[in-house]
Amino acid sequence: MSLFDINNDNNFDITYGIDSTIRKSIEKSIENDSIETFNVLNGFVVNVLILSIQNRSINHFKKYITFPASYYHITFLKAKENIKFQKLHKYCTQRASMQLKEIISYYLRYNEKDVEDRNFEELKVNNIFYYNAFNGFNRLIYSMIRNGDISEFDYTINEYYLIDQFIYNSYYDLKNEIRFNFRNEPQDELELKKELYEYVKYFDEYKRHVIIGLRYWSIFLYSTENNNLEITNKYLERLKMFSNYQEMLKDIIYLRSYPKFEYFEWNSWDYKERPNGVAYSPPNPRNWLTFGFLIDLIRSENAYLSSEFLNSKELSQINYLSDTIEEDSKILLNKFEFWEPLLNVKTKEELESRILIIISSLKSLKRESINITDREIAEKELNIERITDFKNLIGKSWDDNSNIGKLFFDKKNIELVHSDIKFIGQKTFFEKAKKMFIDGDNYQQIYNIGEIGGRTSRWIDDEFFDTIFSGNENFIKGNNILDSINKCLNNLESKETIPTTIIIPSEFSYKDKIFLNDPDFIRKINIDGLDEGNELNNYFLGTYKGINIYLSHSDFINNKVIVSDFRSAFKMKYKTNPDWYHNVLKIEVDLIDDDDAEKIYNLNPRKWVIRDNGIDLTKEEALILMKNAVNLEIGSYNEFEITNKDSFVVGLIQNKTEE
Numbered sequence: 054m055s056l057f058d059i060n061n062d063n064n065f066d067i068t069y070g071i072d073s074t075i076r077k078s079i080e081k082s083i084e085n086d087s088i089e090t091f092n093v094l095n096g097f098v099v100n101v102l103i104l105s106i107q108n109r110s111i112n113h114f115k116k117y118i119t120f121p122a123s124y125y126h127i128t129f130l131k132a133k134e135n136i137k138f139q140k141l142h143k144y145c146t147q148r149a150s151m152q153l154k155e156i157i158s159y160y161l162r163y164n165e166k167d168v169e170d171r172n173f174e175e176l177k178v179n180n181i182f183y184y185n186a187f188n189g190f191n192r193l194i195y196s197m198i199r200n201g202d203i204s205e206f207d208y209t210i211n212e213y214y215l216i217d218q219f220i221y222n223s224y225y226d227l228k229n230e231i232r233f234n235f236r237n238e239p240q241d242e243l244e245l246k247k248e249l250y251e252y253v254k255y256f257d258e259y260k261r262h263v264i265i266g267l268r269y270w271s272i273f274l275y276s277t278e279n280n281n282l283e284i285t286n287k288y289l290e291r292l293k294m295f296s297n298y299q300e301m302l303k304d305i306i307y308l309r310s311y312p313k314f315e316y317f318e319w320n321s322w323d324y325k326e327r328p329n330g331v332a333y334s335p336p337n338p339r340n341w342l343t344f345g346f347l348i349d350l351i352r353s354e355n356a357y358l359s360s361e362f363l364n365s366k367e368l369s370q371i372n373y374l375s376d377t378i379e380e381d382s383k384i385l386l387n388k389f390e391f392w393e394p395l396l397n398v399k400t401k402e403e404l405e406s407r408i409l410i411i412i413s414s415l416k417s418l419k420r421e422s423i424n425i426t427d428r429e430i431a432e433k434e435l436n437i438e439r440i441t442d443f444k445n446l447i448g449k450s451w452d453d454n455s456n457i458g459k460l461f462f463d464k465k466n467i468e469l470v471h472s473d474i475k476f477i478g479q480k481t482f483f484e485k486a487k488k489m490f491i492d493g494d495n496y497q498q499i500y501n502i503g504e505i506g507g508r509t510s511r512w513i514d515d516e517f518f519d520t521i522f523s524g525n526e527n528f529i530k531g532n533n534i535l536d537s538i539n540k541c542l543n544n545l546e547s548k549e550t551i552p553t554t555i556i557i558p559s560e561f562s563y564k565d566k567i568f569l570n571d572p573d574f575i576r577k578i579n580i581d582g583l584d585e586g587n588e589l590n591n592y593f594l595g596t597y598k599g600i601n602i603y604l605s606h607s608d609f610i611n612n613k614v615i616v617s618d619f620r621s622a623f624k625m626k627y628k629t630n631p632d633w634y635h636n637v638l639k640i641e642v643d644l645i646d647d648d649d650a651e652k653i654y655n656l657n658p659r660k661w662v663i664r665d666n667g668i669d670l671t672k673e674e675a676l677i678l679m680k681n682a683v684n685l686e687i688g689s690y691n692e693f694e695i696t697n698k699d700s701f702v703v704g705l706i707q708n709k710t711e712e
Contacts, residue, residue: 072116076123083127086141095124099152106160111181118156118185121149122192129200146193146205150212153190158217161186163224163253176252187259191266191317198271199324201284210291216260224253232362261295265304266317266338268292269345273336275395276344277324282394289395294349298356303363305346306370314338343377344384351385351407352397358414360421366494368418369426375415382408426495431680433491440490440642443502447687448634450506456592456605457514458637458691460554461625463589466696468626477516478509478639478688482653486683490642509687511607517625518609520693521703528705534561534614535568537704538597541616544702552600554619558611559604562594573598617701628690641686650679 075094082090098120105113128142161182167175190213197206217223230236231246238246271288274280280288294301314320319338327333350356360368385392386408389401398404461467488497529544531537538555545552561568568574576595577583583590594602600616617623629636645653654661654675661675670678695701 076120079120079124080127083124083131083138083141083145086138088141088144091141091145095120095148095152099156102156103160106156106182109178111178111185114182115185118189119192121153121189122196124149125193125205126196129196129202143205147208147212149193150190150209153186153193154212154216157183157186157190158215163256168249168253171249173252180252180255183255183259187263188317191263194263194267195270195318195322198267198274198280198288201280203284203287206288207291213263217256223257224250225257228254228257262304262308263317264292264294265301265308265345266319266342268294268349269342270319270322272345272348272395273341274324276341279324285395298350298353299359299361301346301349302358303367305342306363306367306374308342309339309374310370311338340377343374344381347378347381347385347411348392348395350411351404352395354397354407355410356407356414357410358418360418363418364494365422365426365429366497368422369488369495369497371415371418371422375412375419378415379412382412427674427677427681429493430487430491430495431677433487433493433495435487435490435642435644435683436492439492439496443489443642444634444640446503447506447509447640448638450503451510451638451687452506452635453591454507454510454606455513456510456589456603457517458510458625458689459588459592460603460619461623463587464554464620466620466624468624470626470628474626474628474690474692475516476688477512477691478686479505480688481685482645482682483685484678484682486685487645487681490683505687509689513689513691514605514607515609516691517623517693518605518607518615520695521615521623521701522609522613525703528613528703530705530707533567533708534565534706535571537614537706538616541614541702541704542598542600545616545618545700548699550618550621550700552616552618554615554617555597555600555602556605556610556615556617557594557602558613559606562604571597574602612706614704614706615701616704618697619701621697622695622700624694624696626692626694638689639686641684643684643686645680645682645684647676647680649684650676653679 075097079091079094079098082094098117101113101117105111105117124145125142128138128145131138132142161179163176163179164172166172167179194206194209194213196202197209227246227250231243231250234243268289271280271285271292275282275285308316311319314337316338321335322338323335350358385396385404386401389404393404396404398407486499488495489499489502529537529540531540534557538557542552563569574595574597577590577593580596587593589603592603592605594604596602627637630639633639654672658672661672661679662670
């Protein structure tokens, strides 16, 4: 059977639109306490799931794999309201658990021929099915833990552990063959096995990661006092970790690396109901995963961590993990009485001793990370494509924030020069930044790095305003922004100057109702014939008495307005180079070579003998870390002149804006 009409050229989906109808019908069968009707509808859901696997339709599978967890949620609420639904609640929940187990175990096996033929594309598709199936189970168990529903949890977690009990899907043995090379295979054969393992490892990983997330979430719920000690201990007893702590270290480094934590929907997990319409951030998975990991390390008595299974990229993350572990340790020590029942220790001194072992092992790993990861990065050449991507990222951010520069080019009061003029930007020895510009496992993006471009662009605005305000003490004072603008207009009128431009602080785009509701002010959305392609539109607020108003985010213009005949009043000098971004923004990324590192070290040796994480360094190690940096130069060449001081006036807004 197919999910699609094979006689239709467009492969029409024969189930299109009925999933919501089926869901509503299932809810109705539960309301009617009808197991018979539920079974019929659930049978349809199971058939669609099986067919979606056979038809390789991920979209169908994603849609219907969420149904089993919803059975639990709906019947749990019904059973809370009325005891008569308890039988149906138990039946539906157990059916959901069993069906998820069977789908993962029997219908989603890695195809032996795909493995043998190294059909990576098909294995990749299978892994998408696996992820969504395991997430279906994850949803189900998460709901039980959140509800403190121990009775159904026991049955469900037992079904979970029965997934693939005959080990058809596990490739754990292949992982050990690669790690320990029992057969003394040549390196090229090991590399082939490594490549294959990257596509068949996900069954084991997903199965393990679901338990890690649920186990550490249950510890978090104890910390918030949502679940008591008895319930938490039951969860920890049943959510067992079968990996050793070296494997778990590798896992926790990997799991902490998800920037948005959409993995297994952890970013949406919460411990209390939130009011609608109020912004909030759910608990950060990076925090509760790491805290749970620390609890497990302490419970194990002698958990000394090593780099046995870590690659260089994973080692590079140890610094951040270690810092968090140290902070979390202080929490356990400060609230010892609260945490002691979970920690498997009898005294605070015993806890301190175990923490010391863990932190000592992490410090050893930090030193290894210097000797391996940093050395690998230091020896790498810069990748041209990475540099190009960086230039485009910085350039776009710079361009998006170039308010004043765009205004000068629009009004054409500019002068191209070839002599030396002021460089507005930064020349930086950017520590630890080389990892952004290399290829391989140690490549890593730096969060929010694009902001450098926007910040550099705003310095141009600052320079322009500083040129205007320097030595100018004769500001025209107004009681509010409207009063300031009108006094400025009157001043220019007295000089027979016709103003073309008003520049105001960006906060006035939404504040001061008197100004925004004035009949002489017209918002840009109400202006006919506006040139939609004009780059200045992002800063164009509207017109006041027919004069264009532009916004600036510069701090220099706080509580000030500038009213001018812009082209007559000011001039911007600038330089160009065909190698620069849009010919005007210079972006250079340069390697730190041996000679550069030696010179930097000799300028201030004491600065480099201790790393920022407290690790003592030899000179050789310090030179390696310097070569993990790059020389960065970002900026443009601009100078501003006042060409006619009678063609502009600055207004000072004396009172606060009106909300």
